[in-house]
Amino acid sequence: MGTTVTHAPATESLSKDERSEPRHGPVDSPRPAALKRRGRRETLAGYLFMSPWIAGFLLLTAGPMIASLYFAFTDYNLFDPPKWIGLDNFSEMFADPRWRHSVQVTLWYVVVGTPLKLLAALGVALLLAQKRRGQAFYRAAFYAPSLIGASVSIAIVWKAIFSDDAVVDRTQKLFGVDVGGWSGDPDLIIYSLVALTVWQFGAPMVIFLAGLKQVPRELYEAAEVDGAGKLRRFWNITLPMISPVLFFNVLLETIHSFQIFSSAYIVGGGAGGNSCGPADGSMVYTCYLYVQGFENSRMGLASAMAWMLLVAVALVTAVLFWSQKRWVHYEEGA
Amino acid sequence: MQQNRNVERRTILKAAGASLAVAGLGATATACGGGSDSADGTVTIRYAWWGAEDRAEKIKKTIALFEKKYPKIKVKTDFQPYTDFWKKFNTQASGGNPPDVFQNAIGFLRKYDAKNVLLDLSEQVKAGNLSMEGFRAGLDKFGEIDGKLLGVPVGSNSMSLVIDQPVYTKAGVKPEQGWTWDDFDAAMKKIRDKTGRAGDSGMYGVMYLYDLYLRQNGKAFFTEDSLGFTEADLKQWWSKAEKGLEEGLYADPKKVAQIKPKSAVSAELAGGEFTWDNFTLRYSSEGKSEYRLAPIPTTDGKKTGQYLGSLMLSASKRTQHPKEVAQFIDFMVHEPEVAKIMGYDRGVPATQAQYDAFTPTDEVNKAIAAYEESLVEAGVLEPITPHPNGADICEAAFLRIGEELAMGKRSVDDAVKQFFTESKTALGS
Numbered sequence: 001m002g003t004t005v006t007h008a009p010a011t012e013s014l015s016k017d018e019r020s021e022p023r024h025g026p027v028d029s030p031r032p033a034a035l036k037r038r039g040r041r042e043t044l045a046g047y048l049f050m051s052p053w054i055a056g057f058l059l060l061t062a063g064p065m066i067a068s069l070y071f072a073f074t075d076y077n078l079f080d081p082p083k084w085i086g087l088d089n090f091s092e093m094f095a096d097p098r099w100r101h102s103v104q105v106t107l108w109y110v111v112v113g114t115p116l117k118l119l120a121a122l123g124v125a126l127l128l129a130q131k132r133r134g135q136a137f138y139r140a141a142f143y144a145p146s147l148i149g150a151s152v153s154i155a156i157v158w159k160a161i162f163s164d165d166a167v168v169d170r171t172q173k174l175f176g177v178d179v180g181g182w183s184g185d186p187d188l189i190i191y192s193l194v195a196l197t198v199w200q201f202g203a204p205m206v207i208f209l210a211g212l213k214q215v216p217r218e219l220y221e222a223a224e225v226d227g228a229g230k231l232r233r234f235w236n237i238t239l240p241m242i243s244p245v246l247f248f249n250v251l252l253e254t255i256h257s258f259q260i261f262s263s264a265y266i267v268g269g270g271a272g273g274n275s276c277g278p279a280d281g282s283m284v285y286t287c288y289l290y291v292q293g294f295e296n297s298r299m300g301l302a303s304a305m306a307w308m309l310l311v312a313v314a315l316v317t318a319v320l321f322w323s324q325k326r327w328v329h330y331e332e333g334a
Numbered sequence: 335m336q337q338n339r340n341v342e343r344r345t346i347l348k349a350a351g352a353s354l355a356v357a358g359l360g361a362t363a364t365a366c367g368g369g370s371d372s373a374d375g376t377v378t379i380r381y382a383w384w385g386a387e388d389r390a391e392k393i394k395k396t397i398a399l400f401e402k403k404y405p406k407i408k409v410k411t412d413f414q415p416y417t418d419f420w421k422k423f424n425t426q427a428s429g430g431n432p433p434d435v436f437q438n439a440i441g442f443l444r445k446y447d448a449k450n451v452l453l454d455l456s457e458q459v460k461a462g463n464l465s466m467e468g469f470r471a472g473l474d475k476f477g478e479i480d481g482k483l484l485g486v487p488v489g490s491n492s493m494s495l496v497i498d499q500p501v502y503t504k505a506g507v508k509p510e511q512g513w514t515w516d517d518f519d520a521a522m523k524k525i526r527d528k529t530g531r532a533g534d535s536g537m538y539g540v541m542y543l544y545d546l547y548l549r550q551n552g553k554a555f556f557t558e559d560s561l562g563f564t565e566a567d568l569k570q571w572w573s574k575a576e577k578g579l580e581e582g583l584y585a586d587p588k589k590v591a592q593i594k595p596k597s598a599v600s601a602e603l604a605g606g607e608f609t610w611d612n613f614t615l616r617y618s619s620e621g622k623s624e625y626r627l628a629p630i631p632t633t634d635g636k637k638t639g640q641y642l643g644s645l646m647l648s649a650s651k652r653t654q655h656p657k658e659v660a661q662f663i664d665f666m667v668h669e670p671e672v673a674k675i676m677g678y679d680r681g682v683p684a685t686q687a688q689y690d691a692f693t694p695t696d697e698v699n700k701a702i703a704a705y706e707e708s709l710v711e712a713g714v715l716e717p718i719t720p721h722p723n724g725a726d727i728c729e730a731a732f733l734r735i736g737e738e739l740a741m742g743k744r745s746v747d748d749a750v751k752q753f754f755t756e757s758k759t760a761l762g763s
Contacts, residue, residue, distance in 0.1 A: 079428055163593075186738075297424055
């Protein structure tokens with residue numbers, strides 16, 4: 001074309017045929033009417049295709065969230081119309097020893113369970129990253145528990161494994177430790193929940209695996225030439241190189257841990273028992289929320305608790321994002 | 335082969351089309367108004383109850399009988415275990431879609447009446463769709479609250495001490511009507527010493543037993559709108575429990591928690607426990623031993639404080655078919671054939687006609703009948719204690735805090751304080 005080359009050639013200089021061709025690259029306005037019409041049609045089609053999701057979001061997510069925000073400031077027992085009580089739900093919550101207990105249990109679970117789970121995931125990912133026979137099988141086998149992890153049946157099996165005179169109890173007796181089953185002990189039941197979440201390390205493991213694949217071989221070779229040992233290579237090459245993936249996993253797993261419900265509800269209570277474990281031993285936050293909402297019919301209070309949880313998770317997320325400057329290493333241009 | 339597959343596919347498509355059409359019709363029927371009337375005047379009512387598989391089998395048979403007699407009424411059932419039942423019911427009822435008729439108990443009458451959920455069945459009695467005649471021992475008044483008929487009893491039961499008979503025999507303990515708490519405590523020690531098993535599974539958390547103990551001493555668990563005892567009373571009850579636990583008279587609470595929902599008696603952790611007399615049936619299907627009924631210990635050698643409890647059928651205020659629901663309840667409480675199927679599963683039948691229709695032949699059912707008769711003969715039965723709105727939450731709190739005490743998570747003083755705090759919130763006083 002001519003001597004003046006711009007990023008977006010002026011439309012006047014194009015032939016009629018070229019004008020109607022779809023183009024890649026930015027186009028300066030004013031656009032011809034035909035293009036405008038096409039654009040509008042495409043936008044419309046786009047919205048049409050998105051509409052199931054948008055409708056679902058408005059009806060099933062945004063609507064209930066707004067309603068629950070309103071309920072959080074009301075006394076609402078599901079039957080009578082909600083009564084505005086301002087911040088009373090929140091002050092009642094902070095004064096309630098059971099609520100404080102549930103916060104403690106949840107924090108303990110997050111602080112102990114999440115790092116253990118990530119350690120397990122990273123450890124197994126390191127093993128599986130090496131080329132060996134049957135690699136695909138091992139990867140699938142280790143990932144399987146996470147696939148079925150959310151299901152109620154696993155939690156029921158877990159309860160059976162950790163109950164009195166079951167596998168765990170008998171095994172620990174072999175080693176001369178007799179503390180009884182874990183699921184009936186208010187101090188031990190939470191450990192069985194941690195064990196359950198650690199066992200379901202598959203999802204972060206797959207992400208770690210992907211991260212490990214991205215680390216350039218040359219770095220290891222260079223380090224080896226310089227005489228760096230295995231530990232040294234892991235510490236100075238692997239960890240910094242996968243730190244973005246690590247950050248992602250820490251973030252996701254922490255949020256997940258805060259939301260633990262079904263496993264705690266089933267291992268702790270099941271049919272006929274206290275929904276939150278023996279003597280509230282496995283009463284995680286969402287469990288108590290459920291009890292207040294559905295057993296005690298205090299939906300207003302439960303909504304307030306749900307929003308408290310949201311704020312807490314948002315805060316923790318913010319802190320994690322803030323901290324990433326110090327330890328997450330991004331490759332230039334990556 | 336190919337041909338076959340095509341035919342198959344066509345059949346499947348046709349079937350799918352047909353079911354879509356039916357679903358469409360169903361949707362239209364629901365949309366225009368309420369419920370489930372179809373063109374030929376057939377009415378469908380929903381019936382929800384709590385229990386387990388064995389009860390489900392029996393209830394299915396009774397419904398088949400009902401539908402044969404009333405071909406224009408179809409009954410759809412839905413069941414859950416006890417605690418899950420109320421969670422689901424709460425959700426359905428608050429969403430304006432409760433079952434038309436459902437199993438109910440005394441602790442929930444005031445609660446759901448206050449929430450405007452229960453239908454006053456007295457209108458249907460006046461209209462002649464439901465008879466309140468022929469109930470045993472004043473049970474017809476059982477579901478009446480503030481002049482409204484909110485529930486119709488299907489069966490009566492009474493608190494009792496269910497025992498593992500061989501264990502009691504081995505320990506040489508023979509409980510008799512009128513034995514005292516001192517006798518009971520001595521029996522607990524004997525069982526522990528002679529059989530190596532704990533005597534009881536943890537009576538300190540059973541609200542209904544504590545109610546009897548209070549009634550023996552001129553008080554009660556509830557008044558019309560509040561608690562009928564003081565912190566000092568409860569402190570005395572739970573201090574005794576703490577001592578008994580230390581001495582190994584009661585089963586290890588951790589093990590009891592683990593085997594739930596199985597009972598500690600059928601799991602051979604305890605020689606007996608205080609519960610409703612018809613639970614003997616459940617224990618017999620769960621456990622291997624022989625289970626029998628023993629009387630409630632007394633304070634003065636006479637008064638047990640016992641009353642008849644009852645499962646009821648209640649109707650929803652929002653039902654579109656009050657007449658059919660009333661006919662259903664009427665059939666379920668009066669029809670003799672129903673009693674022959676249900677037996678004592680939901681307690682001893684509430685009406686005389688049903689009571690006469692079922693003659694127990696097996697040992698366990700015979701024992702239940704004999705126990706209920708002995709209560710009438712001994713003349714210990716009294717009117718029931720009121721259950722205020724919020725009673726169900728108090729009961730759950732009593733059980734839970736009792737367990738925390740047993741597991742050493744709370745001191746007696748702390749447990750008593752916590753229970754009173756929670757109850758006051760629940761009862762709104």
